Amino acid sequence: MTETTTDHTDPADQAWGDRYAHSLLGVFGTPQLCLVSGQGCRVTDADGREYLDLLGGIAVNALGYAHPAWVKAVSEQAATLAHVSNFFTTPTQVELAEKLLEIAQAPDGSAVFFSNSGTEANEAALKIVKAHRPGGRVLALEHAFHGRTLGALALTHKEAYRAPFGHLGADVTFIPAGDARALADELDKGDVAGLFIEPVQGEAGVWPLAADYLREARRLTAEHDALLVADEVQCGMGRTGRWFAHQASGITPDVMTLAKALGGGFPIGATVTFGTDNSTILTPGQHGTTFGGNPLACAAGLAVISTIESDGLLENARAVGEHLVTAIVGMSNSQILEVRGQGLLLGIQLASEIAPAVVRAGLERGIILNAANPTTIRLAPPLILEEADADLFVAALPGLLEAANSTENKEN
CATH class of the missing domain: 3.90.1150.10 (Aspartate Aminotransferase, domain 1)
Incomplete structure (x- = not known):
């Protein structure tokens, strides 16, 4: 340089x-x-x-620019099959879903929904949370950032982002990050459908949540039958030195959202549901996407994961x-x-x-x-x-x- x-x-x-x-x-x-x-x-x-x-x-x-493994995978897939409708599947789609479940250490019955961005991954997670307890409130943390479409924006703390757009389609209560007492107080009200957390709050200025807080959040949400959603859009896919930042605390969320590094520069998002109960909340026809999980994006994702593994x-x-x-x-x-x-x-x-x-x-x-x-x-x-x-x-x-x-x- x-x-x-x-x-x-x-x-x-x-x-x-x-x-x-x-x-x-x-x-x-x-x-x-x-x-x-x-x-x-x-x-x-x-x-x-x-x-x-x-x-x-x-x-x-994640792999920088023009990484040969990524270029090869995307080029070969583009020359083979770039897109099919969601009436069909492809080997790359299935293989990427299986690989994500493997590195997420997800139990049997877990599943993946592919989309095109982190915002869309969080939109899918929000629908899962709302369907889990219709009419229930959703909790998010102060200084959180979960996206800019209307649902994801409802979960984003910064008032300047939300104010111009009125009601955003979700009843969200913001609570202090890292404050287990505040979380318990909200959950005790009995009307909470789920909690969204970023294990590391990136847009807020890179603030990691303490492992003890993550473990307590997991315990409390499970106790109150509220879903715990880990937004790993920025801090996931190896960014923190682990596949996913929440893994450092030993917890398993109910839902995890991914994007950014997953495609290594190709647009792709993923919503991972852990366990059969969480994977069957949404039923056929309740969610979808035109481009999500297309073979070109999934080939990019597979190249990212395999290179992270092979190159240490x-x-x-x-x-x-x-x-x-x-x-x-x-x-x-x-x-x-x-x-x-x-x-x-x-x-x-x-x-x-x-x-x-x-x-x-x-x-x-x-x-x-x-x-x-x-x-x-x-x-x-x-x-x-x-x-x-x-x-x-x-x-x-x-x-x-x-x-x-x-x-x-x-x-x-």
Whole structure:
């Protein structure tokens, strides 16, 4: 990687940005870059600049870019059979479902529903919860993020996301994350159909839920016949160094939702139901999708899982994640308060609201980062990240913080 210094007004990037503004709905704001290619953990923009990507498509590109196993699987499947209707099945669909049940350590009677995104996976889970106890309330945690369609949005805590759209189709009560007493109090009211949790709250700034809390949530929901849904959309598929983040606590949820890294860059979501009782709540005709589980998406998912297994990427996520945490904490920089997270899902907590400025400074120096909020830098790089690339970031971080502070001081 060569260090770059730019204000991102280069001709090609600017031209694509202008065309974007005139042709796409502006819900994402102005794109930071126009990216045209990628290899491994690096991407190249329209003006030929290269960047070390420590965001990975927001925890999507588990194998990085253009991984040969992923490219081979998708190319061969595209040349064979890309899509069939849900009146039929395909070998890749069945094989991926079986593999997910295996790595989830799901009991007999468990099942998988395939969709196209994490939001859709959570929509399916919400329907399961509502059908389990019609008319019952649903619990979600403060600072949760479960998606942006109307049902999933009802479970998302941020008021600014929900307020413009009125009633969202689910009676949701938000409770403090990690507070078992608050959970017990709501469950004691007797009208709760289910609880949605993210074992690691990624969009909130990478806040892992304590293992003791997860175990108590499992005990309490089972005691009150409320379904426990583990949203592993961001923290699943090896991101934390385990297949699924909830496995560290030893619990088994009733339902689990997946997406992002599952397809390694190809859109796919999955809703996993654990056990026969949970797998028979929805009956034929009560849910469906046109594209979910198509053979092309499932081939991508199988390639991701097999490569994580064959290349030891669970172990790599743990080792490189620990290396990053040790190195960043060891800097003893006064701007860094703590580093949270597991594996290669990390949040760097800053002492002031300079995270967006750090992201801008990173781009200028050829590193892609993310500000989960004004005080938190989120890292979610490909699981193939090596220590040498991690060290490039650690070496650059003091300069990024200094540049961000300088920018903020000038603006204030």
